[in-house]
Amino acid sequence: MTTPTTAEVGRGSREPPVVEIDGFRGWLISADHADYDLARAIWNGAIDRRPRLIARCIGTADVVAAVRFARDHDLEIAIRGGGHNVAGTAVCDDGIVIDLSAMRAVRVDPADRRAWVQGGALWGDVDHETQLHGLATTGGIVSHTGVAGLTLGGGIGWLMRKYGLTVDNLLAAEVVTADGELLRASEDEHPDLFWALRGGGGNFGVVTSFEFRLHSVGPAVLAGPILWDAADAGEVLRFYRDFVRDAPDELGTVVRFGAAPPLPGIPEDLHWRPVVMVGTCYAGPIEDGERVLRPLRASRTPLLDLVGPTPYVGWQSSLDSAVVHGWNYYWKATHLPELRDDLIDVIAEHAFSCSSPRSYVAMFHLKGAVSRAAEGGTAFGNRQASHAITLDAVWLPGENFGDQDTAWTRGFFAALGRFREGVYVNFLGGDEDPDRVREAYGDAVYDRLAGVKAKYDPDNVFHHNQNIGPREMKARTVAT
Template identity: 50%
Template sequence: MAETGLANEADVGDLREAMHGRLLAPGEPGYDEARRVWNATADRRPALIASCADVTDVQTALGFAVARGLPVAVRGGGHSVAGFSTCDDGMVIDLGGMRAVSVDPERRVARAGGGATGADVDRATQEHGLATTLGVVSTTGIAGLTLGGGIGWLMRKHGLACDNLLAVELVTADGRVLRASADEHPDLFWALKGGGGNFGVATSFEYRLHPVGPTVYGGGVMFDRGRRRAVLEAYRELTREAPDDLTTYTAMTDGPDGTPVAAVAACYAGDPAEGARLLDPLKAAVGEPLLDGLGPLTYLQQQSRMDEAYPRGAYHYWRSCFLDDLTDAVIDVLVDRASDVSAPPALELIVEHLGGAITAGDGAFAHRGASHDVLIAANWTDPADEAHCVAWARDTAAALAPHSRGGYVNYEPDAGGAHVPAAFGDRLARLAAVKAAYDPHNVFSLNQNVAPAT
C-alpha cells in the first residue's frame, strides 16, 4: 500500500476496512483519475480520497482527517471553479457515490444525495412534470451550487436553488449528523442558504418542486460582435420590463465556429407563444441575427444545452460582480472589455438578470437587491494561455469594481479571503456566529471561508 506521508499504513488500512466505499492513496490504481476535477487549474495531490458510499463513510473519513489534522476538501460534483473540491496532502471526501434522487410528486418534494448533479435531479423530477432551480450546466453538482446560492433558469420565477431548500442533512466537524430546516437548527439552515461549504458535509438535500415543462421557450440568439452595444442596450430594456417567468442572460462570447458574437439566452417558464412575444422586440431592435436558436424545447434540453461549452478538464479562472443597475457606464466597460473576447482562448462576459422571486428569499445569500450579475469567465485549454487569461479577467473585474456591490460566492476564486467581505456583505457577522457554533476550529476552510466568531 502506498505511503501517504501524513498517516501510517496501519491507520490507513483500518480506515479502508471501515469504509463501505473506496479509499485511494497516491500510487494506487485509479488515484490519478479520481484526483482530477472539472477545473484543470486545480491540479492537486490529496493524501487520501475517500469515495463515500453513505453517511457513515462520511463520518468515518471526516473523523480520521480531523483526528490527524489533515486538510479536508469536500467534493460533490467537483465543479468548483476555485478548486475547493480538492487539496494537496489532505483528505478529499468524495460524495460522487451518493447521487440517488427520490421524488414525492404529491408533496412536490425531491430528496437528492450530496453527490448528485443537476442532470440527476432534473431527470428524476421531470418524470413528474416538476423541477426546481438548479444551474445552467447540468453536470454541475447540486451541493456547491445550492450552498452558494444557486443561479439558474428558474430563479426569477421560483427563487434561487437555496430558496427552494426544505432541509439539508449535514455531517458536522465533530461527526454529528444533523437535519437543518426551518424547524430544526434554524440558525444553521439560514447559513446553509448561501453561506457556502463552511459548516459541514452536506450529504443530502430536500427541495421544493414546481410544475415546469416538459416544454419551455428557450435557447439563444447570436448577433455580429459589432452589435454588442445594441444587444446590451436592448437587453437592458428587456430586463427592465420582463415578467418573473422570464430569465435571460446576455453574453459577449464566441459562436459555434469560434467567431466572437453578442448573444442572448433565455428561458420562459410559461406558454412558449408568450415567450416568443417577449423576445421578438429585442431581435427587432438589434437587427438580423447570425443564428436564431430561440424556440420551444424541452426543459431537459434547456438545462443541458451549455454542457458542451464547459467540459471537464479545461482551465478556468472566473470573477464576478453584482450590479444595482445595467447603466450606460457599465455597458461602456462591457463593450470595451469585450474587444478582447476571442477563441481560443474563450474569454466571456455573461450578464445574468436577477430580481423577481430572488428578492423575496431569506438566508445568507447577500445580494438579493442586485439587478444583474456579471460573470467574467476566462476559459482555456492551452496552459500557455494562463497568464493572459487571468490578467484579462482581473483587469475586467477591476474596471467593473466601481459599479459592483460584491461577487458571487460560486464564481469567485480563492484569494486568501479577499472576496469574503463583499461576497457575504451584512450577513458576515451572523455567519461567523453560526460558524463558531458548528465548526469552531474551522475544519471546513476550503471555501470562501468565514472565520469563526471569537
C-alpha cells in the first residue's frame, strides 16, 4: 500500500462536500467521499482512525479558515503535515484533520543561503530544490519524511553533527494559532513562541511555512553503508564506539541492526540476512572522508562496503523503500550514553531477537554541533546524549508478527532501562506514558514550554500530539 499523492486525492474525483467552510478553497473530504479511505490513511498502517472531515488545504488562508471552523463547531483537531507520524496523532476519530500535504512549495535564495518551505513539504522536496545550488540543511534520512514534523520535534539527520539539528537552522516560521490568527515567529517576533517551536512539537499552532538557513553540501558526498554479519555485532560496536569518539563533525553515522533489506546495491545473497549496517555520510571534501572512514571500512572484514562518492540527494532517498507507507509500525526509543561494554552486550543480545524480517533497530550518533548548542537555547532537550536509538517493530498488513515484535520492542526497551538518558520526542509512539514527554525535555524546559502553551493555546486545542498541557494542566497523549 502506498500513500496517494496530492494529485490522486481530491482532484479528478471531487464530490460536493457535506459541509462548507467559509473562505476555504481546498478539498473537503468526508466519509461519503470516494477518496475518504485514501485521505485518512497515513504512513503507519497500524493506525485506523475515522475523522468526520479532512480539510486538505492549499494555502495559509485555508488553514486559518479550517482552524476557525473547528473552534466554532467544537471539533477535535488533528494536524497532518506531509510525512510519517508514527504515533498516529495526525488523524483523529470524529474530528477534523487539517491536512497540509498539498502545501509543498519550496523557494531558495542561493545568494543569501535561505529556503522558504511550506508546511506540507517532504524533505525530498527541499533537497531537490536546494541541491540545484549545492546547498542543504539538516533533514531526515528518508526523503518522504515530513518537514514540519521533523523540524518541530528537533530534526536529526546526516548533517546534524556538522550543522546542528534542523531547529538550529530554523530562522522563522509562520504559525496559525488556536485563535485562528497568523503570526510570524523569529528571534525578533514572538521570540517565546519561536523558542517553543524549535523542539516543542505541534503543541503551539499550525506552522504553514518555515524559513531555513542553508549550507554548502554536495552535490556529491562520500556516503554509503558498510555491512557485517550479525554474529560480529558486539565486536563491531566496540570498534565503532572507539571510532566515533574522535570522529570529525563532518561524519554522520547511523547503525542499523536487522535483516539486510533488498535495497539497490545489496547482492541478492545478502537479502534478509541478519547484519549490522553502519550508514555513513561525510559532509566535507571526499578525499578527507576517504581518509576518515578508512579504519571503519577495514574493521573485521565487512560483508559489503558500498561507501563511495554519491549524489547527496540520492543518498537522502536510499532508505525510502525500507520504510514503506502502509506497513505497520510500533516503536520504542530512548537516548543513550557512550557505548559502554555492558550496554553493547544488551544491544547485541536483543537486537536480532525479533520475528519479522522487516523489524530493525536504528542508532543515531549525536554529539558534534548537536551537543555544543546551549542546553535550553531551543526547546530540544537532552543535547548531551551520545546516541538516539529506536526499536522498530515492522510488519506487513495481514502478517502475524505484530504481537510478537511489539513484545520484543517492549522487552528490549525494558532491558535498556538503566542506560536511558531522555528521549527524542519525534521517536515517541502513540501509547507512551505521559511522563515520557517530560522526559524528552527535562523539567526546566518542559515547564517553560507549559508556560508558552498557556499563552498561545490555553484551552489545549492542539493536543493530538505528544502533548504539553498548559501550565498547571497534566500532559496527555492520544493512545494508538
